[in-house]
Amino acid sequence: MSAVIENHHEDHHHGPAKGFTRWLYTTNHKDIGTLYLWFSFAMFLIGGAMALVIRAELFQPGMQIVEPEFYNQMITLHGLIMIFGGVMPAFVGLANWLVPMMIGAPDMALPRMNNLSFWILPFAFFILLSSLFMEGGAPNFGWTFYAPLSTTYAPPSVTFFIFSVHIMGASSIMGAINVVVTIMNMRAPGVTLMKMPLFVWSWLITAYLLIAVMPVLAGAVTMMLMDIHFGTSFFNAAGGGDPVLFQHIFWFFGHPEVYIMILPAFGIVSHIIETFSRKQLFGYSSMVWAMLSIAILSFVVWAHHMFTVGLPLAAELFFMWATMLIAVPTGVKVFNWVATMFRGSLTFETPMLFAIAFVVLFTIGGLSGLMLAIVPADFQYHDTYFVVAHFHYVLVPGAIFSIMAAVYYWIPKWSGNMYDERLGKLHFWLSFIGVNVTFFPQHFIGLAGMPRRYPDYALQFADWNMVSSVGAFLFGVSQILFLFIVIKTVMGGKKATDQVWEGARGLEWTVASPAPYHTFTTPPKVD
């Protein structure tokens, strides 16, 4: 964003400070939002490069490029970086930029904590990535770091991993507290809870989930730390502990975590579909209730990740039905999006293309999730590439497509310039084709029995793995185009109007483009 001088305002309004200290000391929600977004983009490219190492190795059967030990480090870091460094900070960045503008607040409620919660993140990932250069290598136990693989058998760098997870957790918790306090207390008069934009609702629920489960994750890694260094036996069977307990604690965090990564996407997509259908969103209140139900149900389904540990039949039935129940509110949401588009005057600008792709591909990922929820089927699918295909369908064309859609949708407001529509569409189609070519074949090889997390595979899986790798490189390279489009837009381009999109509604579209450094210093009037 360029610095904007508001010449039509009084002189007490000032623009940002100059130079690097502007970013270091900033307490401005727009600056911090920008920092989060660029940081997550950097992590997305690093995590993506690791994914390409994985796919390059899997291009052909046999060991080609990397050592198996290094392959294990790549899958571990790819998962951790994409989740904690890519998707989550991107959503926090969007929340920083948009939540105050959408509710008519001048800034976040706790601006200094906001600065802190961002600036500890680079240190967390510096620590995590530095473990690649340590003796014994980086963490190699998968992003789910099951004990005792991550305790008794872990490389020495596991302690650095634990510390970096603590920092990431602290950052997320502070960010979440900030969002809740802002939304609960700083809404402009007239913005009642049931009038809040859905992105704000989705983040309010997400923030509560974060506050509930990130401390549990911190507890899990603290127990690991104690088992490794202080002689406790939380997860050590010889000392009376239980490795299965680790999985229960981890997934008690882990399942709400997957909704943390998708609820804000629901909010974004609702806004975009509404705008480009030029209609009011169908079923606003059912959208809110659906998100609340999904959030509550997310606390009682964790054991569907561990159907094969030897759960009693009653527990397997309970977790199976509870998991399937989530399809109901999710189905309501998909229905509402489709009903919003029905008989709308649709146009297909880049954000809308990403949003429609989200609805279709996320639904495919949701359906494979339902297949995995069926206990007897899961015994067959567990730890195969079918699972990999499932969660990449909900995370890549799910969460990440929604983030890209959000960037295209709001970047004219952020930068004051329109992006290049032709390049945006090209980026969309390359990504859309790349994602499907990468992940759809993984359903087939998974159903055929290819296990995940191995650097090598049996010959019968060779063809689809080659296809998948080609798709991965197409998807990876097309993100360089995304980077180029974003930089080009920030540098210049056709000037955006204040409303930007013909069908756009909401307070953020009432301020100038680019959004002034300070907005809504006096609360707007909302009917």
Added chain:
Amino acid sequence: MNSEAKKTLRRLVIAVPLMFAFGFALVPLYNVFCEVTGINGKVFQSDYEEELVIADGRPLGLQFISTNNENMPWIFKPSEDVMTISTGEYYTATFYVKNPTNKTMTAQAVPSVAPSNAAAHLKKLECFCFEQQELAPGEDALLPVRLLVSDELPENIKNIILSYTIFDVTEPDDETVAQVENEDHHGMEH
């Protein structure tokens, strides 16, 4: 920040350590839950109960499995692989262990019962798994487990498998630690 916002903030800041503590509380909750429901295949020590003892129990196969964890060098095996028992009667089974190494070692056996819904009906009066075993170099022993299977065991269960995994829990003393470090150092020089 107004007082309402401060109140929200205070509540959220309190919630964070509470959820952190909840993570740790899951550990005893999990153990209590497993003990009450008996679903983890875990068997805890029980007292002698006169009313469980009956004369005309039904026959049942009791199989034993012994496993050495990782590099545990002890010889560890059940004296009998299979016993035919009756429900409602106390039996003693034994496991043979020998420490074939030239140093004193301590071991801990961890039990598991399959099928897991049999665990609640398996009553152990005493078991070597309730304590650690220490054996001198070359020493051997017969380790007893005294148990009863209650007649309330579901009818469809005809066989129970009792498995033990033996872990090396010897505290590394200063001498062995120094030795291992020396070996590491030695290894690196080559």
